[in-house]
Amino acid sequence: MKSYMGKVLRVELSSGKVVEEKTKEEWLNKYYGQKGLGFRYLLEDIDPTIDPLSAENEIIFTPGVFAGTIISSGGKLAITSKSPATGTITDGSVGGSIGAEVKYAGYDAIIIKGKAEHLVYLYITPNKAEIRDAEFLRGKGTHQTDFILKKKLKDEEVKIISIGPAGENLVKIACITSELYRQQGRGGIAAVMGSKNLKAIAIKGWKDVTVSNISSFLRAVGEINKKHLLTPDNSWTNSDGTLVFGDFMNDGGILPTRNFQTGVSPTYKRLHSEMIDKRKKGNKACFGCALGCGNYIQVDNIDLEGPEYETLNMVGGNCEISDLKTIVQFNKACDDLGLDTISTGNIVAYIMEMRERGIHDFGISFGDVENYLKLPEKIAYRKGIGNELAEGVRFLSEKYGGKEFAMHVKGLEVPSYDPRGSWGMGLAYATSDRGACHMRAFPITEEVIEKTVDPFTFEGKAKLVIDGQHYNTAKFSIGICDFWALDLNLLARLLNMATGSNTTEEDMAKGGERIWNLGRIFNVMAGFRRKDDTLPERFFSEPLPEGPAKGKVLPKKEFEKTLSEYYQLRGWDEEGVPSKERLQEIEVDKEVIEKFERYLNRR
Ligand code: SF4
Known part of the structure; x- marks a missing residue:
């Protein structure tokens, strides 16, 4: 079928076996790509009762049908697995260019199972896929991993998806990162990569993605972009990005503040306007996306794509942190270490409230900037109190109490909407x-x-x-x-x-x-x-x-x-x-x- 590549890459890390197989074409009409195809393969391949961190679990990377074409906003890559945080199925997508690159390498899915004996990365080109040693990347953040691998492969254009120390250390809130600031954030999916000793995947593709009828396709895409994409209704993506959501939530009284104790934030609007009016340097976009919702900002000597609304509030007002530079430092540390900022903010706010209520003292109160900035590293490396925080809010509430204000559903921390x-x-x-x-x-x-x-x-x-x-x-x-x-x-x-x-x-x-x-x-x-x-x-x-x-x-x-x-x-x-x-x-x-x-x- 056009727009698909017809092949799936299967990698078995325990045996080192790498094979190609035909995509099950009968599934494409029913389940398409990304989430649907990932779900179908996972349900086919694994027993849903297995331990998510065992070698039997799979991690499946599936691009969308439009990845690699000029259809806007269609270049993301879904990642599906059994979640170590919840025990449910989980999927999420990562932006940037990695989805298109998987298609250009010739695959509708990359399915990884087993566990390597030592830390490895997978290097995929249309000619071959190789499992290579990655011990030299052990303990490295996602940013360093990206730079070092590109240098080693002598290729600035290769696309990389990787985990930081949090994933290596099986932290239940660890996320997978691509191109420094694009994450599949939720459900601790990077810990599945860590459990397999898989540090990164580097992909370089140059195959064509074909569409049904190229001339009518090009005409139609142009017309659709004008009529349905680049419209005033969508202009928020480029002007403010996701930050606009926070204003709506604050006005609706559902902006989580002080671990969801209230829904009105005294600081959100100021932080939003400071970011856009004073700190924004430009927009960043995923592959082929005309909406370009990423805010590229600079605060003093720190540059960052973000924070997104979710982060700005969950690690900001929800922890009673009101200074933009502090939030940006925390955000950048989480991105590099490979931590989901929603869950991290939720956990930090939870232990702050635990102390306030005298349930357990992890040594940090609402608004305590000094200790707050130390937490991402502690969690990612499981140092000191970080070892328990790395298990998530559900674990903490079951061990110490305070279940009534442990803000999670099925073990996944609640995001920034009350x-x-x-x-x-x-x-x-x-x-x-x-x-x-x-x-x-x-x-x-x-x-x-x-x-x-x-x-x-x-x-x-x-x-x-x-x-x-x-x-x-x-x-x-x-x-x-x-x-x-x-x-x-x-x-x-x-x-x-x-x-x-x-x-x-x-x-x-x-x-x-x-x-x-x-x-x-x-x-x-x-x-x-x-x-x-x-x-x-x-x-x-x-x-x-x-x-x-x-x-x-x-x-x-x-x-x-x-x-x-x-x-x-x-x-x-x-x-x-x-x-x-x-x-x-x-x-x-x-x-x-x-x-x-x-x-x-x-x-
Ligand atoms: S740039 Fe923003 S709108 Fe465009 S695909 Fe990426 S996340 Fe979506």
Whole structure:
């Protein structure tokens, strides 16, 4: 099929075996690329009950359908695995140019299993893929790794994806980095690379990506860019990037501050304007993206792409840190060490509140800049208190107490949106396939940004969340960045232009549902049920003290009722187990349905 490369690279690190195989073409129509294809291969290849840090786990790299073409915002690379933080399936995408490079090297997927005897990197060119020694990179940050590998390979153009010390040390909040500032951040996925002794992948490709009809394709892309991409509605990406979200959240009273104790920040707006008005030097973009949402800034002698909204608030106001330079230093350290800034900020705020409440003293209070700046290194190298912080908020709350204000879902730390002022977002967090994630469905758009839906009711939210999950799943499987808010009709048109298929808008929604169910099947087989689809107690029982959402909590009974409605609409039972009939209806392939049936019958 056009726009795909027809090959998958399989690497078995224990034996050192590297083989190419044909892409299962029958899966491409059903699961596309990125998230969908990654989910399908993972479900095929591994037992969902395995230890995520064992050699049996796989880590799968899948570019999107449009990667390597001139379709804007389509160059990302998805990374899928079983998460060491949650035990669920997890996927996320990394920007930059690495997704396109995987296609240029000739692959629809790179699947890595096993464990090397010592630290290695994988060097891939269209002629060969080699496992090479990487002991000289041990302990190196992602920035140094990028520079050193390029020098060693004598190639400035080679694209590199790597882990820092956090991944090597199996930190549960470790992220994978490419081109210094592009991360797949969530679920501790870099610890899977670390557990395999895989420090980096360096890729250099020069194969062509072909599309269905090049002349009509070029014409259509030009027209679509003018009409649907470079529009006033999308101009925020270039002017402010993700920082605009913080203003909306603050105005809606749901900007997490002091470990989610309140939803109004006294400092966010100032930090936002300082970054854009005084510190911004330019924009950075991923491969072929006309939106260019990355803010490249300089603060004194520190330069950085970022901080994104999530980081600015989670390591800023949520920890009561209000000085931009301090936040930038912390952000840069996390990027280099390979730490997810959302989870890191959440953990730091949690231990600050633990001390405030006299539950346990890790020696740091809200606003303590000196100790705050020491934490990224301690966590990444598991030094001193860092060894326990590296295990995440759930671990800390189970060991020391304070579960009611441990802000995580299924072990993944909650990002920078408080659902007490956006009840749909609460349901989205609870039902997300990888724990507390804002990128599976984002009802905040309707509830807080556009204000078209009442944020303080569960009425209609089950359907709103389901539609959002299907939309994002289709979009992240075909492979378009979150920040281009195109509709499913246009997404289907782009897919048809590139591949020559005849996909409709309805097919897209069904495809999104099909892939969403693959994730649920994996998680059910891994042991997840209704009891896991819940939220931190603080959201149910502690009213927000100020702002537009003052006095609000998520009513637990109504939440449970809505969860049942959500399961019913999905054709799942009361425990959240998908029915065979629904799986057949949405055309999940029969091998998956049979495998799932065998699992259910064995219980
Ligand atoms: S909008 Fe931003 S994150 Fe998305 S592809 Fe473009 S530059 Fe990358």
